[in-house]
Amino acid sequence: MTSPTGGCHCRKVRYIINGNPLVCYACHCTDCQSFSGSAFGLSMILQQPDIELTSGMLSINEYELNGKTRQRHHCADCGIAVWLSSPSFGPIVVLKPGTLDDTSSFKPDAHVWYRSAQPWIDVGSDVPVYQEQPEISELLALGRR
Ligand SMILES: [Zn+2]
Ligand SMILES: [Zn+2]
DSSP states (O other), X not given: OOOOEEEOTTSSSEEEEOSOOSEEEEEXXXXXXXXXXXXXXXXXXXEGGGEEEEESOXXXXXXXXXXXXXXXXXXXXXXXXXXXXXXXXXXXXXXXGGGBSOGGGOOOSEEEOGGGSOTTOOOOSSSOBOSSOXXXXXXXXXXXX
């Protein structure tokens, strides 16, 4: 299998993934709706050493959300956030998998905060659906299946 690649919208920032994601999920919470400007957020959790930039540079801005510091790693030119990190997350990054070159490899292991989902969304029943936020250990266990 070749290592997945991706990058920002203007293609100045490019990355390669050299490991397997710990877990992938779709989050329907209202924070993810406003962050993504869309109906839900997609997240691919990776160990920090498993992703590296192959071109360009990421700018980082920090902000507080629900009392936690978030670091938004984005392209200074097009502004697109490629991944998020947080001192409270530990040595992981939360990749935004819509930035992958081939998004067909992305499939969520779970849907979370489904109680906030847009009413026209029907995710089916292939993967676990949580009405709120499950424990991170529970999510990680799904990724290991
Ligand atoms: Zn860019
Ligand atoms: Zn969310």
